[in-house]
Amino acid sequence: ELKVEQNPLFLSMQEGKNYTIYCNYSTTSDRLYWYRQDPGKSLESLFVLLSNGAVKQEGRLMASLDTKARLSTLHITAAVHDLSATYFCAVVGDSNYQLIWGAGTKLIIKP
Amino acid sequence: DARVTQTPRDKVTEMGQEVTMRCQPILGHNTVFWYRQTMMQGLELLAYFRNRAPLDDSGMPKDRFSAEMPDATLATLKIQPSEPRDSAVYFCASGPSIGEQYFGPGTRLTVT
Numbered sequence: 258e259l260k261v262e263q264n265p266l267f268l269s270m271q272e273g274k275n276y277t278i279y280c281n282y283s284t285t286s287d288r289l290y291w292y293r294q295d296p297g298k299s300l301e302s303l304f305v306l307l308s309n310g311a312v313k314q315e316g317r318l319m320a321s322l323d324t325k326a327r328l329s330t331l332h333i334t335a336a337v338h339d340l341s342a343t344y345f346c347a348v349v350g351d352s353n354y355q356l357i358w359g360a361g362t363k364l365i366i367k368p
Numbered sequence: 369d370a371r372v373t374q375t376p377r378d379k380v381t382e383m384g385q386e387v388t389m390r391c392q393p394i395l396g397h398n399t400v401f402w403y404r405q406t407m408m409q410g411l412e413l414l415a416y417f418r419n420r421a422p423l424d425d426s427g428m429p430k431d432r433f434s435a436e437m438p439d440a441t442l443a444t445l446k447i448q449p450s451e452p453r454d455s456a457v458y459f460c461a462s463g464p465s466i467g468e469q470y471f472g473p474g475t476r477l478t479v480t
Contacts, residue, residue, distance in 0.1 A: 290467045299459060299471040300411075345411065349467045355424070356401075356466050360410055 259284045259350040263359035271367055273335055278362045280329040280346035288349040289329045291320050293342045294361070300345065304331075336366045370394045372472035374460050380478045386448040389475045392441055393462030400443045401469060402428075402435055403459040414458075416466075417443065450479045 260283040270276055280289065291303040304313040306322035306329060313320050317340065319332045329346055346359045373392045381387055393400050402414040415425040415435035425435060432451070437443045447454055455478050461469040 288467050290469075292469075299473050300461075300469075301471065302468065305468055347467060356413065356416070358411055358413070 259286070259348065259355055259357045261346060261348050261357045261359040263344075263346055263362050265362060266360055267363045267365075269365045269367065270333075270336055272337055275335065276333050278331040278333075278344055278364070280331070280348075280359055282327050282329075282348045282357070284350060285324070285327075286348045286350060287322075287324050289322050290347045290349075291329070291331055292345045292347065294345065295342050303344070333364075338366050338368055340364065341366045370470075372460055372462050372470050374458075374472035374475050376475055377473060378476045378478075380480065381450055382480055383451055384449040385479075386446065387450050387454075387477060387479075389445045389458055389460075389477070391443040391445075391460030391462075391472055393443060393460070394470055395441070397462035397464055397470070399463045399466055399469075400437060401459075401461040401463075402443070402445050403461065404456045405459060405474075406456045414445070418466075447477075450477075452479045455479050 262281045264279050289306045292300045293303050294300045304320040309324040311322045317334045322329045343361045343363045345361045348357050375390045398419050400417040404412045414428040416423050417437050420437040434446045457474045457476050459474045460472045463469040
């Protein structure tokens with residue numbers, strides 16, 4: 258059974274600091290997706306990672322995928338308040354019919 | 369700018385009533401998903417369609433929930449009868465593949 262674990266589930270940090278959110282999954286997959294949800298809003302796609310070693314960056318966010326370790330990271334550089342949101346990772350299982358979501362990491366960035 | 373649309377955006381109903389939520393996926397997307405989100409349970413996948421055929425509805429309470437795609441431009445989620453524990457935000461999403469999804473704005477359902 259494919260399981261996806263995110264940690265931490267909650268993160269409060271100061272502006273200007275760096276931090277990393279981790280997404281571990283339990284079976285082989287080479288497709289991983291990161292989404293962002295602002296409070297009271299819908300989800301929007303952030304990054305699509307489709308191969309081992311894939312790295313995507315947008316602004317202060319950088320996502321990477323290590324399929325051998327079954328691990329993706331979302332790194333925040335010099336955090337700003339506008340990045341406060343809940344971040345979800347989702348993994349497509351081998352069957353191509355399963356999409357399993359992590360529980361989400363609620364990120365609060367304090368001025 | 370193509371978007372997933374959902375109606376209604378807000379729905380308040382009494383326990384026992386039927387609720388129907390509608391979704392118009394983005395034209396050309398062949399996968400459609402229904403999700404439910406609550407504070408307690410987080411984001412739950414209820415149903416998933418590919419090319420209008422249901423592929424996975426294991427997350428959906430079968431006794432009261434049903435999901436259909438009568439055509440490529442419409443997906444529906446029905447709850448009959450509704451219960452207070454169904455109160456949640458229901459999202460529809462569509463995409464060109466299972467992982468790449470575009471979410472609608474959601475329907476906030478309150479069952480009293």
